[in-house]
Amino acid sequence: MKLYQAKVTVTLRKSILDVQGKTVEHALHSLHMPALSNVRIGKHIELSVHAPDKDRAFELADDACKKLLTNPVMEDYSIEIFEPSTNGVPA
Protein backbone atom coordinates (compact mmCIF):
# COMPACT_ATOMS: atom_id res chain seq x y z
CA MET A 1 0.00 0.00 0.00
CA LYS A 2 1.12 3.51 -0.78
CA LEU A 3 -0.20 6.85 0.34
CA TYR A 4 -1.16 8.80 -2.76
CA GLN A 5 -2.25 12.42 -2.80
CA ALA A 6 -5.39 13.27 -4.73
CA LYS A 7 -6.26 16.77 -5.85
CA VAL A 8 -9.85 17.28 -6.90
CA THR A 9 -11.03 20.34 -8.80
CA VAL A 10 -14.76 21.05 -8.78
CA THR A 11 -16.39 23.65 -11.01
CA LEU A 12 -19.94 24.51 -11.95
CA ARG A 13 -21.02 22.77 -15.13
CA LYS A 14 -20.42 24.85 -18.24
CA SER A 15 -24.16 25.12 -18.86
CA ILE A 16 -24.72 26.83 -15.50
CA LEU A 17 -24.10 30.53 -15.09
CA ASP A 18 -21.14 30.99 -12.73
CA VAL A 19 -22.09 34.29 -11.14
CA GLN A 20 -18.99 34.43 -8.95
CA GLY A 21 -16.79 33.99 -12.02
CA LYS A 22 -18.71 36.70 -13.89
CA THR A 23 -18.40 39.12 -10.97
CA VAL A 24 -14.66 38.53 -10.68
CA GLU A 25 -14.28 38.93 -14.44
CA HIS A 26 -15.99 42.32 -14.26
CA ALA A 27 -13.69 43.30 -11.41
CA LEU A 28 -10.63 42.30 -13.45
CA HIS A 29 -11.83 44.33 -16.39
CA SER A 30 -12.38 47.36 -14.18
CA LEU A 31 -8.77 46.87 -13.01
CA HIS A 32 -7.71 47.35 -16.65
CA MET A 33 -7.04 43.70 -17.39
CA PRO A 34 -9.19 43.26 -20.49
CA ALA A 35 -7.09 40.32 -21.72
CA LEU A 36 -8.60 38.09 -19.02
CA SER A 37 -11.93 36.37 -19.56
CA ASN A 38 -13.90 33.18 -18.94
CA VAL A 39 -13.26 33.26 -15.19
CA ARG A 40 -14.59 30.13 -13.49
CA ILE A 41 -14.57 29.74 -9.73
CA GLY A 42 -14.59 26.32 -8.16
CA LYS A 43 -13.40 24.27 -5.24
CA HIS A 44 -10.10 22.57 -4.61
CA ILE A 45 -10.14 19.46 -2.42
CA GLU A 46 -7.05 17.53 -1.33
CA LEU A 47 -7.14 13.96 -0.05
CA SER A 48 -4.67 11.28 0.96
CA VAL A 49 -5.54 7.89 -0.51
CA HIS A 50 -4.26 4.52 0.71
CA ALA A 51 -4.06 2.31 -2.39
CA PRO A 52 -1.87 -0.39 -3.93
CA ASP A 53 -1.39 1.54 -7.16
CA LYS A 54 -2.23 4.76 -8.90
CA ASP A 55 -5.23 3.39 -10.82
CA ARG A 56 -6.85 2.15 -7.62
CA ALA A 57 -6.14 5.51 -5.94
CA PHE A 58 -7.93 7.23 -8.81
CA GLU A 59 -10.89 4.84 -8.50
CA LEU A 60 -11.23 5.52 -4.78
CA ALA A 61 -11.06 9.29 -5.28
CA ASP A 62 -13.53 9.06 -8.17
CA ASP A 63 -15.93 7.10 -5.97
CA ALA A 64 -15.69 9.81 -3.31
CA CYS A 65 -16.46 12.45 -5.94
CA LYS A 66 -19.52 10.57 -7.17
CA LYS A 67 -20.90 9.81 -3.69
CA LEU A 68 -20.22 13.00 -1.78
CA LEU A 69 -17.71 15.52 -3.04
CA THR A 70 -19.64 16.69 -6.10
CA ASN A 71 -23.22 16.94 -7.32
CA PRO A 72 -23.45 15.89 -10.99
CA VAL A 73 -26.59 18.00 -11.44
CA MET A 74 -24.56 21.17 -11.16
CA GLU A 75 -20.86 20.34 -11.02
CA ASP A 76 -18.01 18.87 -13.09
CA TYR A 77 -14.80 17.63 -11.55
CA SER A 78 -11.33 16.44 -12.39
CA ILE A 79 -8.88 14.38 -10.33
CA GLU A 80 -5.11 14.38 -10.30
CA ILE A 81 -3.20 11.67 -8.42
CA PHE A 82 0.28 12.34 -7.05
CA GLU A 83 2.87 10.05 -5.52
CA PRO A 84 3.85 11.46 -2.13
CA SER A 85 7.55 11.48 -3.02
CA THR A 86 7.18 13.45 -6.22
CA ASN A 87 6.47 16.78 -4.56
CA GLY A 88 3.39 17.61 -6.51
CA VAL A 89 4.44 16.27 -9.90
CA PRO A 90 1.76 13.92 -11.30
CA ALA A 91 2.71 10.27 -10.77
Added chain:
Amino acid sequence: MKVGVVTFPGSNCDADARYASQLIGAEVVQLWHKDPSIPSDLDLVILPGGFSFGDYLRTGAIARFSPIMPSVVEFANRGGLVVGICNGFQILCETGLLPGALIRNENLSFICKDVHLRIENTQTAFTSAAEQNVLRIPIAHGDGRYTASPEVIDELERTGRVLFRYVNEGGEQTPNANPNGSMNDIAGIINERGNVMGMMPHPERAIEPLLGSDDGMAVFASMAAYVNALSETTA
Protein backbone atom coordinates in the same frame (compact mmCIF):
# COMPACT_ATOMS: atom_id res chain seq x y z
CA MET B 1 -52.38 13.61 12.41
CA LYS B 2 -48.83 12.94 13.50
CA VAL B 3 -45.91 15.03 12.24
CA GLY B 4 -42.19 14.37 12.64
CA VAL B 5 -39.77 17.27 12.36
CA VAL B 6 -36.12 16.32 11.84
CA THR B 7 -33.45 18.42 13.53
CA PHE B 8 -29.98 18.36 11.97
CA PRO B 9 -26.96 20.10 13.48
CA GLY B 10 -27.52 23.63 12.19
CA SER B 11 -31.28 23.43 11.65
CA ASN B 12 -32.88 26.68 12.81
CA CYS B 13 -36.49 26.47 11.68
CA ASP B 14 -37.35 23.18 13.40
CA ALA B 15 -39.15 24.87 16.31
CA ASP B 16 -41.19 26.99 13.87
CA ALA B 17 -42.12 23.89 11.88
CA ARG B 18 -43.24 22.11 15.04
CA TYR B 19 -45.25 25.16 16.12
CA ALA B 20 -46.96 25.46 12.74
CA SER B 21 -47.79 21.74 12.85
CA GLN B 22 -49.38 22.18 16.26
CA LEU B 23 -51.58 24.93 14.86
CA ILE B 24 -53.21 22.41 12.51
CA GLY B 25 -53.89 20.13 15.46
CA ALA B 26 -51.12 17.66 14.80
CA GLU B 27 -49.28 15.62 17.35
CA VAL B 28 -45.66 16.61 16.83
CA VAL B 29 -42.62 14.41 17.28
CA GLN B 30 -39.15 15.87 17.49
CA LEU B 31 -36.69 13.72 15.52
CA TRP B 32 -32.90 13.85 15.68
CA HIS B 33 -30.78 13.28 12.60
CA LYS B 34 -29.00 10.39 14.30
CA ASP B 35 -32.24 8.49 14.97
CA PRO B 36 -31.92 5.16 13.17
CA SER B 37 -35.60 5.18 12.18
CA ILE B 38 -38.80 7.23 12.33
CA PRO B 39 -42.01 6.30 14.18
CA SER B 40 -44.13 3.98 12.02
CA ASP B 41 -47.34 5.97 12.50
CA LEU B 42 -46.19 9.33 11.12
CA ASP B 43 -48.31 11.07 8.48
CA LEU B 44 -45.81 13.76 7.57
CA VAL B 45 -42.07 14.32 7.88
CA ILE B 46 -40.71 17.86 7.69
CA LEU B 47 -37.07 18.61 6.91
CA PRO B 48 -36.81 22.17 8.21
CA GLY B 49 -34.75 25.16 7.18
CA GLY B 50 -31.38 26.13 8.51
CA PHE B 51 -27.75 25.46 7.71
CA SER B 52 -27.27 21.76 8.34
CA PHE B 53 -23.60 20.93 8.85
CA GLY B 54 -22.77 24.58 8.22
CA ASP B 55 -23.63 24.20 4.52
CA TYR B 56 -20.11 22.76 4.21
CA LEU B 57 -19.20 21.28 0.82
CA ARG B 58 -22.68 22.00 -0.63
CA THR B 59 -26.02 22.79 0.99
CA GLY B 60 -27.62 19.55 2.16
CA ALA B 61 -24.72 17.41 0.91
CA ILE B 62 -23.76 16.02 4.31
CA ALA B 63 -27.23 15.95 5.89
CA ARG B 64 -28.42 13.53 3.21
CA PHE B 65 -26.12 10.90 4.74
CA SER B 66 -27.53 11.33 8.27
CA PRO B 67 -28.61 8.03 9.85
CA ILE B 68 -32.30 9.03 9.79
CA MET B 69 -32.37 9.64 6.03
CA PRO B 70 -32.79 6.04 4.77
CA SER B 71 -36.02 5.75 6.78
CA VAL B 72 -37.21 9.12 5.45
CA VAL B 73 -36.57 7.88 1.90
CA GLU B 74 -38.38 4.63 2.65
CA PHE B 75 -41.30 6.59 4.15
CA ALA B 76 -41.48 8.69 0.98
CA ASN B 77 -41.33 5.59 -1.21
CA ARG B 78 -44.30 4.17 0.73
CA GLY B 79 -46.26 7.33 -0.12
CA GLY B 80 -45.80 9.23 3.14
CA LEU B 81 -45.84 13.03 2.94
CA VAL B 82 -42.38 14.58 3.06
CA VAL B 83 -41.80 18.32 2.98
CA GLY B 84 -38.46 20.08 2.70
CA ILE B 85 -38.39 23.78 3.44
CA CYS B 86 -35.38 25.86 2.39
CA ASN B 87 -32.41 23.77 3.62
CA GLY B 88 -34.85 20.85 3.70
CA PHE B 89 -35.50 21.37 -0.03
CA GLN B 90 -31.74 21.38 -0.63
CA ILE B 91 -31.43 18.12 1.32
CA LEU B 92 -34.27 16.50 -0.68
CA CYS B 93 -32.51 17.43 -3.94
CA GLU B 94 -29.19 16.04 -2.70
CA THR B 95 -30.98 12.88 -1.58
CA GLY B 96 -32.55 12.45 -4.99
CA LEU B 97 -36.14 12.50 -3.74
CA LEU B 98 -36.57 15.64 -5.84
CA PRO B 99 -34.79 16.47 -9.12
CA GLY B 100 -32.46 19.40 -9.70
CA ALA B 101 -30.30 21.42 -7.34
CA LEU B 102 -30.27 24.73 -5.49
CA ILE B 103 -27.21 26.85 -6.21
CA ARG B 104 -25.89 30.27 -5.22
CA ASN B 105 -28.34 33.14 -5.72
CA GLU B 106 -27.75 35.00 -8.95
CA ASN B 107 -26.82 38.22 -7.12
CA LEU B 108 -24.56 36.31 -4.69
CA SER B 109 -26.42 37.83 -1.73
CA PHE B 110 -28.22 36.20 1.13
CA ILE B 111 -31.80 37.38 0.68
CA CYS B 112 -34.24 37.72 3.55
CA LYS B 113 -37.56 39.27 2.57
CA ASP B 114 -41.19 38.55 1.80
CA VAL B 115 -41.93 37.29 -1.69
CA HIS B 116 -45.12 36.47 -3.56
CA LEU B 117 -45.77 32.95 -4.76
CA ARG B 118 -48.34 31.84 -7.27
CA ILE B 119 -49.81 28.41 -6.69
CA GLU B 120 -49.40 26.61 -10.02
CA ASN B 121 -51.20 23.40 -9.10
CA THR B 122 -54.06 23.37 -6.63
CA GLN B 123 -54.72 19.63 -6.93
CA THR B 124 -51.95 18.56 -4.55
CA ALA B 125 -51.64 17.50 -0.93
CA PHE B 126 -49.83 20.77 -0.24
CA THR B 127 -52.12 23.30 -1.90
CA SER B 128 -55.65 21.89 -2.10
CA ALA B 129 -56.98 23.93 0.83
CA ALA B 130 -55.50 27.25 -0.31
CA GLU B 131 -58.16 29.91 -0.57
CA GLN B 132 -56.01 32.35 -2.48
CA ASN B 133 -53.96 32.01 -5.62
CA VAL B 134 -51.03 34.19 -4.51
CA LEU B 135 -49.27 33.76 -1.16
CA ARG B 136 -46.99 36.22 0.61
CA ILE B 137 -44.29 34.23 2.38
CA PRO B 138 -40.72 35.08 3.43
CA ILE B 139 -37.54 33.69 1.93
CA ALA B 140 -34.19 33.59 3.74
CA HIS B 141 -31.46 31.94 1.71
CA GLY B 142 -28.15 32.36 -0.07
CA ASP B 143 -28.43 29.25 -2.21
CA GLY B 144 -31.93 29.22 -3.65
CA ARG B 145 -31.47 29.34 -7.41
CA TYR B 146 -33.34 26.30 -8.66
CA THR B 147 -31.42 24.63 -11.47
CA ALA B 148 -32.05 21.48 -13.46
CA SER B 149 -31.40 20.15 -16.94
CA PRO B 150 -33.73 21.41 -19.71
CA GLU B 151 -35.28 17.91 -19.86
CA VAL B 152 -36.12 17.95 -16.15
CA ILE B 153 -37.52 21.48 -16.31
CA ASP B 154 -39.64 20.48 -19.29
CA GLU B 155 -40.97 17.42 -17.49
CA LEU B 156 -41.79 19.41 -14.33
CA GLU B 157 -43.68 21.96 -16.42
CA ARG B 158 -45.56 19.41 -18.51
CA THR B 159 -46.68 17.33 -15.55
CA GLY B 160 -47.84 20.11 -13.23
CA ARG B 161 -45.01 19.55 -10.80
CA VAL B 162 -43.99 23.19 -10.53
CA LEU B 163 -45.97 23.96 -7.40
CA PHE B 164 -44.95 27.54 -6.59
CA ARG B 165 -43.55 30.28 -8.80
CA TYR B 166 -42.11 33.66 -7.79
CA VAL B 167 -44.46 36.41 -9.00
CA ASN B 168 -45.20 40.03 -8.19
CA GLU B 169 -47.99 41.13 -5.88
CA GLY B 170 -50.45 40.94 -8.76
CA GLY B 171 -49.52 37.35 -9.48
CA GLU B 172 -47.53 38.06 -12.65
CA GLN B 173 -44.11 36.69 -13.53
CA THR B 174 -41.62 39.52 -13.92
CA PRO B 175 -37.80 39.59 -13.84
CA ASN B 176 -37.91 41.64 -10.63
CA ALA B 177 -40.22 39.18 -8.90
CA ASN B 178 -37.66 36.39 -9.15
CA PRO B 179 -35.33 37.00 -6.18
CA ASN B 180 -32.59 34.47 -6.87
CA GLY B 181 -32.46 33.64 -10.57
CA SER B 182 -34.30 30.32 -10.32
CA MET B 183 -35.05 28.73 -13.69
CA ASN B 184 -38.63 29.42 -14.80
CA ASP B 185 -39.14 31.39 -11.54
CA ILE B 186 -39.49 28.08 -9.70
CA ALA B 187 -39.90 28.37 -5.91
CA GLY B 188 -41.25 24.90 -5.13
CA ILE B 189 -41.78 21.53 -6.78
CA ILE B 190 -43.27 18.11 -6.09
CA ASN B 191 -42.13 14.62 -7.05
CA GLU B 192 -43.83 12.49 -9.66
CA ARG B 193 -46.04 10.70 -7.14
CA GLY B 194 -47.05 13.98 -5.52
CA ASN B 195 -46.14 13.11 -1.93
CA VAL B 196 -42.75 14.84 -1.67
CA MET B 197 -42.56 18.63 -1.85
CA GLY B 198 -39.67 21.08 -1.63
CA MET B 199 -39.88 24.86 -1.46
CA MET B 200 -37.36 27.61 -0.70
CA PRO B 201 -39.83 30.06 0.95
CA HIS B 202 -40.80 29.51 4.58
CA PRO B 203 -44.53 28.84 5.08
CA GLU B 204 -43.87 28.09 8.76
CA ARG B 205 -42.77 31.71 9.21
CA ALA B 206 -46.08 33.04 7.88
CA ILE B 207 -48.69 31.40 10.06
CA GLU B 208 -50.14 34.22 12.17
CA PRO B 209 -51.12 37.81 11.33
CA LEU B 210 -48.71 38.92 14.04
CA LEU B 211 -45.86 37.64 11.84
CA GLY B 212 -46.99 39.85 8.97
CA SER B 213 -48.74 37.10 7.04
CA ASP B 214 -50.59 33.90 7.71
CA ASP B 215 -50.53 32.77 4.08
CA GLY B 216 -48.22 29.89 4.96
CA MET B 217 -51.14 28.23 6.73
CA ALA B 218 -52.48 27.37 3.27
CA VAL B 219 -49.71 24.77 2.97
CA PHE B 220 -50.17 23.34 6.46
CA ALA B 221 -53.99 23.33 6.25
CA SER B 222 -53.78 21.53 2.89
CA MET B 223 -51.59 18.80 4.34
CA ALA B 224 -53.95 18.41 7.30
CA ALA B 225 -56.93 18.14 4.94
CA TYR B 226 -55.10 15.55 2.85
CA VAL B 227 -54.13 13.42 5.84
CA ASN B 228 -57.61 13.64 7.38
CA ALA B 229 -59.28 12.66 4.11
CA LEU B 230 -56.87 9.75 3.80
CA SER B 231 -57.59 8.47 7.31
CA GLU B 232 -61.35 8.68 6.67
CA THR B 233 -61.07 6.51 3.56
CA THR B 234 -58.93 3.92 5.32
CA ALA B 235 -60.96 3.95 8.57
